[in-house]
Amino acid sequence: MNRNDINWTGYIPAITTPFTRDGAMAWDDLAAQLEWYVEQRMHGVVLAGTSGEWFSMNEHERAQLFEEAGRTIDRRITVLGGCNAYTADEAIRHARAAEKAGLDGILLTPPPYMVPSRRELVQFYQDVSDATDIPICVYNWPRGCVVDMDTELLGEISEIDHVVAIKNSTPNFAGFLEGLYALGNKVRYFNVPTSELGADLVSIGRGDGLMGAGGVLGSDHPDFWRLIENGDKAGAVALGARDRVIMKAWFNKDFAGNFGSAQAILKTALRLRGVPAGYVRRPLLDLTPAEVEQVRATLEGLGIETGAA
Numbered sequence: 425m426n427r428n429d430i431n432w433t434g435y436i437p438a439i440t441t442p443f444t445r446d447g448a449m450a451w452d453d454l455a456a457q458l459e460w461y462v463e464q465r466m467h468g469v470v471l472a473g474t475s476g477e478w479f480s481m482n483e484h485e486r487a488q489l490f491e492e493a494g495r496t497i498d499r500r501i502t503v504l505g506g507c508n509a510y511t512a513d514e515a516i517r518h519a520r521a522a523e524k525a526g527l528d529g530i531l532l533t534p535p536p537y538m539v540p541s542r543r544e545l546v547q548f549y550q551d552v553s554d555a556t557d558i559p560i561c562v563y564n565w566p567r568g569c570v571v572d573m574d575t576e577l578l579g580e581i582s583e584i585d586h587v588v589a590i591k592n593s594t595p596n597f598a599g600f601l602e603g604l605y606a607l608g609n610k611v612r613y614f615n616v617p618t619s620e621l622g623a624d625l626v627s628i629g630r631g632d633g634l635m636g637a638g639g640v641l642g643s644d645h646p647d648f649w650r651l652i653e654n655g656d657k658a659g660a661v662a663l664g665a666r667d668r669v670i671m672k673a674w675f676n677k678d679f680a681g682n683f684g685s686a687q688a689i690l691k692t693a694l695r696l697r698g699v700p701a702g703y704v705r706r707p708l709l710d711l712t713p714a715e716v717e718q719v720r721a722t723l724e725g726l727g728i729e730t731g732a733a
Contacts, residue, residue: 425588427612430529430559432502432589433632434467434649436614437639438475438531440691441489442702449485451492453700458496460699464642467633467649468502469493470531474568475637477687478506480705483514487521494525504529504561508536512551519556529559531591531635534569542577546584553586561589561614561635567678572596575603582611591615591635595678604630618648618664626652637679638690640697641666641726666726673722683718684711692719696730 439461442453461469471493472478472486481489490505497503505522507530509515519530532552534545553560562581566572572594573581581587589612592600604613608630616622616631625631626649639645644663651660674682674689681689685708692711694701696719703710711719716733723730 425559425586426610427588427632430588430612432468432504432529432561432612432614435633435639435645436468436470436502436504436635437461437466437645438470438473438506438635438637440638440687440694440701441472441476441481442691442700443477443480443705445703447705449488450700450702453702454489454492455496456700457694458493460642461639462497462500464639465646465650466501466639467646468504468528469497469639470504470506470635471527472506472508473531473563473635474506474565475687475690476506477705477708478508480708483517483521486518487525490522490525490527494527499526502529503527504531506531507552508533508563510535510538512548512555515548515552516555519552519558519560523556523558527558529561529588530556531561531563533563533565534571534573536569539570545571545573545577546580549581549584549587553584556586558586559588560584560586561591561612562587563591563593565591565593566595567593567680572599574599575606578603579607582607588612589614589632593679608632618645618667620661620664623648623652623657623660623664627657636667637675637686638694640690640693640723641670641728642697669726670722674719683715684709689715689719692716692733693723695733696720696723697728698731
């Protein structure tokens with residue numbers, strides 16, 4: 425497999441997983457939230473990513489999440505399932521659940537916390553690829569995994585059969601560009617910034633899109649890529665500037681939340697917009713009233729109407 429075996433492109437947000445206030449899965453809210461993403465013309469969604477609190481769900485819940493989302497979306501847009509796990513065996517079980525649910529692919533970080541060696545990382549992805557038939561997007565997530573995979577290592581992993589894409593969230597932008605130019609003809613390459621530089625890169629055929637967090641700006645996010653495709657770079661940059669506002673107001677440079685957790689911020693923003701995003705599951709905590717007002721101020725500063733959180 426390679427980049428030509430899939431059609432993933434544009435804005436594919438890592439969406440939140442709705443929980444009730446007492447921590448139960450909120451399936452009706454999930455369905456309503458997914459319909460909102462479709463209405464907002466997203467190119468796809470990622471389930472059970474960092475924004476989706478994969479670490480709070482047991483194996484059965486994650487499999488049911490894949491099933492419910494696959495059934496609701498019904499192939500109208502791309503759906504990837506986050507399969508992060510501490511062992512290849514566990515990741516394989518999640519990947520098989522994604523295959524069974526009819527998802528388009530999986531997103532997979534290195535095993536978090538344990539800081540594997542380069543040889544161990546290659547073997548981890550090889551083991552998952554050997555045991556499944558579903559396309560794999562490799563997720564370089566240094567903040568969560570304490571491993572920043574360089575271009576040479578990503579290139580080696582890209583040679584593994586089912587690896588078709590890379591989501592590269594390295595804080596090293598020079599390294600990001602190096603990988604984009606070295607590997608972009610072999611695999612789809614995501615996390616091009618929604619800036620003028622990002623618009624320039626996409627305009628010259630470099631980069632496939634962004635797997636961003638939450639998609640709280642709705643159609644702004646996917647339209648950044650569609651405007652570039654239609655030759656309106658200035659319009660795209662204007663939309664991208666709105667995305668930069670929320671990234672600066674709510675997140676640090678390493679994508680951690682400026683106040684509260686990133687997941688709580690995203691869920692608050694969606695609820696303020698009237699999207700049934702639910703609440704975070706402990707150990708994460710919902711935002712304080714003062715923090716909720718910070719989120720509201722950012723949205724209203726962008727001209728977005730808000731309601732009750």
